[in-house]
Amino acid sequence: HYFMMDEISQVLHNRGHEVRMLLQTGVLMIPGKGTFPRRDLSRYLDFMNHLAYQCHVILNKSEILNSLKDEKFDITVMDGCNPCSFLVAEKLGLPFVVVFPGTFANGPQVGFPSPLSYVPVFYSNLADHMDFWGRVKNCLMSLVSAIVQYQVQTKFENIIKEHFPAGSRPVLSELYLKAELWIYNTDFSFEFAHPLLPNTVYIGGLLAKPAKPLSQELEDFIANSEDGFIIVTLGSMLSSIPLLEVLQEINTAFAHLSQGVIWRCQHSKWPKELKLASNVKIDILWLVCLLPTGGMNSLMESIYHGVPVVGIPLFGDQHDNMVRVEAKNMGITLRIDQLKADKFTRTMKYKSAVMSLSTIHHSHQLPPDQRLGRWLEHVLQARGGAHLQPYAFQQSWFQQYLLDVLLFLSGSVLGGALLFSSCQCSYWKIVSICPGIEQKSSWDILHEALLEVI
Structure with missing residues (x-):
């Protein structure tokens, strides 16, 4: 992660930008982190808990945060794997670009269209070519992933309550959608093809360099x-x-x-x-x-x-x-x-x-460093990346999935069916009372009844 952020800093510096890096010192690897079994989610959540504690320490460093505010930065470029990065950027009141040093694994959290029929969920161990049971597993893993993400975010709730005033407290799930750009350290030479949003840039290979002479x-x-x-x-x-x-x-x-x-x-x-x-x-x-x-x-x-x-x-x-x-x-x-x-x-x-x-x-038209630089400068010149974000980010979840429309249409069909059934029932009652009226159609009788009511 550090190598990636350091290289991005160097790319921006080489393009004439002034760059500062905020790097928290401490234990680089959490003890035992590399040994946990792949499905031992408790260890992952413990690690997130450790990041939450680090976040508490960072946000308590008012002297450092105030000095960063005084710098009047134009934008923040941050590591997207640590939820605290979003809170620091929000505390500084700066627009932010997020670097995710891996595949499009967090697509559902950042608003990517992610059809479960061919977009594998993180930790699923699935490819995009899924048979029936693969799709079943992917659906179940999507539920597990949502639960894990909720648990991760709850670990930062107390941090948010302590360091942000009531009435203006951020929500991590909303901050993920607030990014001007999402930059990924991957490429479709490696990644499975699937939909992306306009505010997505992939720069896989940024750290790769031509071979050098050997000793x-x-x-x-x-x-x-x-x-x-x-x-x-x-x-x-x-x-x-x-x-x-x-x-x-x-x-x-x-x-x-x-x-x-x-x-x-x-x-x-x-x-x-x-x-x-x-x-x-x-x-x-x-x-x-x-x-x-x-x-x-x-x-x-x-x-x-x-x-x-x-x-x-x-x-x-x-x-x-x-x-x-x-x-x-x-x-x-x-x-x-x-x-x-x-x-x-x-x-x-x-x-x-x-x-x-x-x-x-x-075969890309531009190498990764130039794609990175041009997109960041585009956001700076455009004063943000709102034009790259779909309106879906401002809709409620039931609006995004058209549940309100489906409810309305279902209600309309059901209501129409009930009205027609009621009219039919009334017609046969009238026929039974008034012999000979059956020569008139049900619609004629309904029309005459409505005229009488009017």
Whole structure:
């Protein structure tokens, strides 16, 4: 998340804008955060509770907030994964642009049309091609997602009551719809196709850069690896896995490969009791196959460079990301609890598919940094992004789903049916009382009765 915001700051700075970054210092990773099972929502809610506590601390820093107000900023660009970002922007009274460092997972919260028949819900582990049971699961997951979002927002209610005056207290669900722009770190070379709103910009690949020359040591290593290379990058999640057991399996698998392997890891963190295979080197380099944990930045870089992926997802959005990797045929997923050397060696392929995705990604008229800069400047010049937001954001939920119209039409049809039935009943009563009147039609009798009443 920090890398993404830092790169955006640099892009804006390079375009002549003055930028300030508000960064809260503290524990970068919540203890145990990387170890929770994927469906253990209580851990996720605990993490949100921790963010709520941090939010309380930030909003109590009146000196910092007042100094930011005095800067007279034009706009706020913020990380959309932390609900507190919205409250800080609201406290400063600034318009805001939101960066979401992943897929369009929060589409329902920000107003995207998200048909459950082909738009998978976050945490569903579904692709867009769903069979009947897949659609059933997606519908049920949408209900779970709504409940979780409600629970997340309730964790910030006391923060809002404490730091905002009565009568002008924001509601998080409404703040999500208030953003001038939503910027996503994804791309349709990776994401499933589905509807977006005009205030949506996707800049996947912003962190990807052209390859740089290698050191002589790595060049020599490459020269001895005629079949190409593999890079392993478990990132910040390395301490969150059963280290020795997993590393042993991966290392054993690599010993049977003809490719050279570069393992992105600090030497000090490598277990001393585990001897590296002869074709494995600990360092960082250019690659022909990527082994990440499924984080978005690594996956967009693999598309940028046309590199297949063998992913080992651990938590959060990584599982859903790897569903997309497999659906796009750019790689395969290996579960951390089923990681065996023989499975590992059978998955080194998919080069052709990922090269096609790379071509799609590079065929945009403008690169990600220029799309980002131009859209932000468009909002600044237009003095906001209201013209990009649908009127639906100002409607009640029952108006958006036409429930009031359906109720009116249903009532009209029912009322008409009851009126006709009543008239028919009256007609037959009149016929039974006045023999011979049956020669007149029911509509004639109704017309005469109305004239008499008038």
